[in-house]
Amino acid sequence: MNRLAMSARRPSPLLRVDGARLNAEIESLRRFGGTPDGGTHRVAYSDEDLGAREWVTERMREAGLRVWVDPAGNLVGELDGTDPDLPPIAVGSHIDTVPFGGSYDGTIGVLGAIEIVRTLQAEGHRLRHPLRLYTFQNEEGGKTGSRLLIGAVPPFELDVQTASGFTIREGIERLGGVPEDLSRSEGAAGELAAFLELHIEQGATLERRGIPIGVVEGIVGIRRWFVTVTGEKNHAGTTPMAQRRDALVAASRLVVAVNETARSIEGGQVATVGQVDVDPGAPNVIPGSVRFTLEVRDLSMDGIQGVVDAVQGRADEIGRDTGTLFDFEPFYLSEAAPSSEALRQGVEGAAADLGLSHVRMPSGAGHDAQSMAKLCPMGMVFVPSRAGISHAPDEYTAPEQITAGVDVLMGVLLRTDEGAG
Ligand SMILES: [Zn+2]
DSSP states (O other): OOOOOOOOSOOSSOOOOOHHHHHHHHHHGGGTTBOTTSOBOOOTTSHHHHHHHHHHHHHHHHTTOEEEEOTTOOEEEEEOOSOTTSOOEEEEEEOOOOTTBOSSTTHHHHHHHHHHHHHHHHHTOOOSSOEEEEEESOSTTTSHHHHHHTTOOOGGGGGSBOTTSSBHHHHHHHTTOOGGGHHHHTTTTOOOSEEEEEEEOSSSHHHHHTOSEEEEEEEOEEEEEEEEEEOOOEETTTSOGGGOOOHHHHHHHHHHHHHHHHHHSSSSOEEEOOOEEEESOOTTEEOOEEEEEEEEEESSHHHHHHHHHHHHHHHHHHHHHHTOEEEEEEEEEEOOEEOOHHHHHHHHHHHHHTTOOEEEEEESSOOHHHHHTTTSOEEEEEEOOGGGOOSSTTOOOOHHHHHHHHHHHHHHHHHHHHHOO
């Protein structure tokens, strides 16, 4: 991965986008799948998704971008830079939504980027690097478009049916991609100088603290285990308390220990037991075995391992104490994707230039930027979500908050352009 230098200077000139035009367009895009309650129903590969992509394609062309669809079905646009030897700086997000979702998730990142292109053109400001704009396909159905760029989609997944009723393979065809040629989509992005994404927070931290800009430290990794506790099933009436090997008592103690462990270690890690099955599960039988899930999330995979090591230590103690046995079986892994430190500082600098307060924070939700972090240095900007609501019609970010986020995105883009390469 290339090294990224960031201009520490305030970029000249300090540009601002046309917030009224941008927010009118965000409302306009709701003509494709907008619902009367202010939400949007625009699942990937649906007619609404196709209509919205066509509309966005037009806006991209008007802004002066060369536009194409890559083999993976992502909508891509590019603006030449002044230095033909430099790799592109990429920006982007997605315009598909969850079923009956909100109108801001993803959309502000795509339309904000187009508004940036228009502003640069209007100001006659040419970037040194080419500027690449991605509208990734099927983010909400599993980040398909961005994961195809890094070769992270196993073949069976192409035949999975999506919320649109189409399989991913059929969907890619509908978008103008080439399902027979997906190996070519790996590496289709080529070398990139950086990837930047503006997104709504989808949590309530920024709103609660009254801070307009979140400097995303990265997307947290996730690991999940099935934990099985084996004790002894026995009669609940005739077995004295001292002679029991109650698997549920042992499991309960570990559930508490999981919570204590995650709280006792410094850092932002979170750990959850979310599902419990008790066997045999009868009022008059001492539980013989319990199976539950353990999920740990953190910005660093080592951090996750640290939590599970400590939890396993506690399990050994509890097992000795209760005459039970604990078994941990991993079943899910999603790699953490830290953002680039240079780009975090770039976001902070861009926010400071505009007089906007900012705070560093992890992203608990997945984003296309998570895939792109495998290809190049990645940076993300968050703007507040009202009441932390997302994936629902009540999802809302005020126009001036969106405009501020796009201005910051443009600032970090300019700093990257001036500093890198
Ligand atoms: Zn999103």
